[in-house]
Amino acid sequence: MPGLVWTRTRRPRGARPSLDRATIVRGAVELLDAHGLAGLSMRQLGSHLNCGATTLYWHVANKEELLDLTFDEVMGELSGPEPGLGWREQIIGLLSALRAMMLRHPWYVRVYGSRPGFGPHALRFNAGLISVLRAAGFSGERLDNAQAALGQYVLGAVTNELSWQAWRSMPREQIDTMLAYIREAIQQYPDYEAYLQEYLLVTDPEKMMLSRFTTALESLLDGLANRRDTDLNL
Amino acid sequence: MPGLVWTRTRRPRGARPSLDRATIVRGAVELLDAHGLAGLSMRQLGSHLNCGATTLYWHVANKEELLDLTFDEVMGELSGPEPGLGWREQIIGLLSALRAMMLRHPWYVRVYGSRPGFGPHALRFNAGLISVLRAAGFSGERLDNAQAALGQYVLGAVTNELSWQAWRSMPREQIDTMLAYIREAIQQYPDYEAYLQEYLLVTDPEKMMLSRFTTALESLLDGLANRRDTDLNL
């Protein structure tokens, strides 16, 4: 438990470092991207970086802190709001980039659930979102509500999308038996059956997910726009 | 990998069961509620149920399947839509109950990310949501968009709320050092600073979270209502 989690200012007076906090975090992200959350172990990360597993514990307090660091590391892939656009376009741009990042790093949403996420990159991103909203006429509790609603929606949408991806990447026979079960079980819900028949095995899920995402965001922005302080330039 | 995951129809011709699939799942939920996702191990579940750890593997394929079962088990705590209300009230009732369930079982959202969730109880709940939306004038792609947006928002909101809870339940000194770091780091974002000063240590977080949830849902429903087939009885 160091004082500050993300920054460490130590001036080396002794041996040659040969291993760095930043390279450890980068290596962890590589392993996470390649093999998922379960594929990251201290030993495997050690051999990935050509060092002993316990060496990592000199640079990092424990695995939890390492996950915190990877969490903020990928937040660093995001950039700030695009100037010169309307506030809705700016927000959709920010959140679409956030979604893309989360999809690039599928372990991100699973780490999120038990972690605050106040690293410098996360702060920077949130500050950008807040500034756009404030300029658009949100303040006080309405600002808080808008910011929370938007961020939370993105998180849930990506979580849902990833769970859908996991479902589609199951072995074919498992999908088939599952489908047979579902088809039989939903016969008692005619409305739902008609709905699922159409969407359970859609041909282009990526396109559907993106369409879901943007239209839901538009709907949410519609609703939020009516809850601003000023009702100008809608 | 049994044929159907959630149902198993075997007629015992041999020994006394003394252990049941349902009691295993109930015991697993108890352990998860008490000690979190990390607190559920096959050995601990065994001793919780007064049986050997490997005995469980006769009734359950592996831990993953057990998690699937617990997942649907807690979905069984939800009931269908309340008749005699407007569609918005029905939906808010359904989703508020879903949120309350997820908060009762904080492990739920962490399990969700890597799991499809097509158990019978989940199907029942989704069918209820779909039927309300269909009766409210949604169909086709708009129905899909509305259903996805609502479910995804709830998931994200609860995930966010739980991460917030985890943050507030950290040891006090860790919170303080983190706060000091955050306060210093956000000085370069004046807008965000003013915002965080107000909301970082709000006195009644439960109330704030509930307010966020309901107003975001109202905003989302506002936006969705304009994207129905018929624009009647808004």
Place this chain on the structure above:
DNA sequence: TGCGATACTCGTACACTGTTCGAGAAATAA
């Protein structure tokens, strides 16, 4: 009544995990 066959229970074992501890190596400061 006896005899499989079936339905379960569980001890042992294996490979793996996060993490602690303490010994050692290497480089700088005095």
Place this chain on the structure above:
DNA sequence: TTATTTCTCGAACAGTGTACGAGTATCGCA
């Protein structure tokens, strides 16, 4: 040179999921 600090890492511990196979209790049927 000596002392001190920085860093690496092998060994060990408790815990994990799960495969295997031996053992036991109960049933249907002869």
